[in-house]
Amino acid sequence: MPSHDPIDLWLRPERTGVGPKPEHSRAGIAAVAIDIADRDGLPAVSIRRVAAGIGSGSASLYRYLKSHDELVELMIDTVSGEYALDPSSKKPGIRLLDLARQARAIMHRHPWLAPLLLTRPSMGPNALQYLEHALSAVELVDMPGPVKLQTVAMMTAITSAFVQNELSSTNNSELKRAGANARHQYLSELMLSGDYPLLSAAFTGEHEPEHPDDMFDIVITNYLAGAERQFSGGSS
Incomplete structure (x- = not known):
């Protein structure tokens, strides 16, 4: 080395x-x-x-x-080392969602952390304890070991990207509002053109939750559900 x-x-x-x-x-x-x-x-x-x-x-x-x-x-x-790694009998998805919520809170307390986790994850004792705990949540899930590790790593990456977007939005709130208004007007005109029927249907469907906590839970839960379906042959 x-x-x-x-x-x-x-x-x-x-x-x-x-x-x-x-x-x-x-x-x-x-x-x-x-x-x-x-x-x-x-x-x-x-x-x-x-x-x-x-x-x-x-x-x-x-x-x-x-x-x-x-x-x-x-x-x-x-x-x-700021994670609360208490053993639990809860279902794997709930345990991993709890870890993702903790990760998001830690990244907000330390705004410099989120970008680093995408490029240089630690292999120190606290980080390894976290990985061991996360893997214990999916110990009985029918996935190969490396896939379980990839699933946990991807959950961390999604959390990191989510937090970076949150922090960017907070730091540029006025610019974000102005940009959102411009995008809304642009997309509204495109939807009315009739050239993008599928995209129009997607935008006019059920609105995403307004609170970031709810949106984060949905993003992580959907990812975990999709990962489990993918490696269990598409069942359930």
């Missing part, structure tokens, strides 16, 4: 039995970095700023982390 791979972080013990006792912990370093990212965004998280936050120098921080990528890896895994 290349030394620059951030997963290398988990191959090293936090402290060894030789040398002086470390002045700082991974948990303390992660807490400072996450606080910076929550307030000022991920680009504001630098080795120098985090080191200053824990009362250390940049060179000293490299005693604990080999790179900025390892710092980000540590941050992702730390917030992955």
Whole structure:
């Protein structure tokens, strides 16, 4: 494994039995970095700023982390510890929906997280505990193991995309309203033309729920139902 791979972080013990006792912990370093990212965004998280936050120098921080990528890896895994992974006898779909709801809440608490989960999922201890718990929800579902893992990963990706859209909409609410009005007028004219009967029927059907919580539940539930049908031969 290349030394620059951030997963290398988990191959090293936090402290060894030789040398002086470390002045700082991974948990303390992660807490400072996450606080910076929550307030000022991920680009504001630098080795120098985090080191200053824990009362250390940049060179000293490299005693604990080999790179900025390892710092980000540590941050992702730390917030992955915010899940409540209580065992449950509920049906698989309900358990996974609960995990997706928790993921959405975590991504809202840490707005920098959602884009990262699409490109660099953590393999740290908290992230692995989450995956183990999610897979336990579908343990008895008739799917191959790799497909179960893909199903959980896709659920995370859908949640991440949903949250990024929510955050973008919140940050550009006035622009969104203006754009929505323009799109509505444009689509109304197209529907009246009669050139797109199927599209027109789709737009004039049952309206989507107005509350984001309801919409999120529908999106995740429909995905999970479709995934189960696909790998059970289309039944149920």
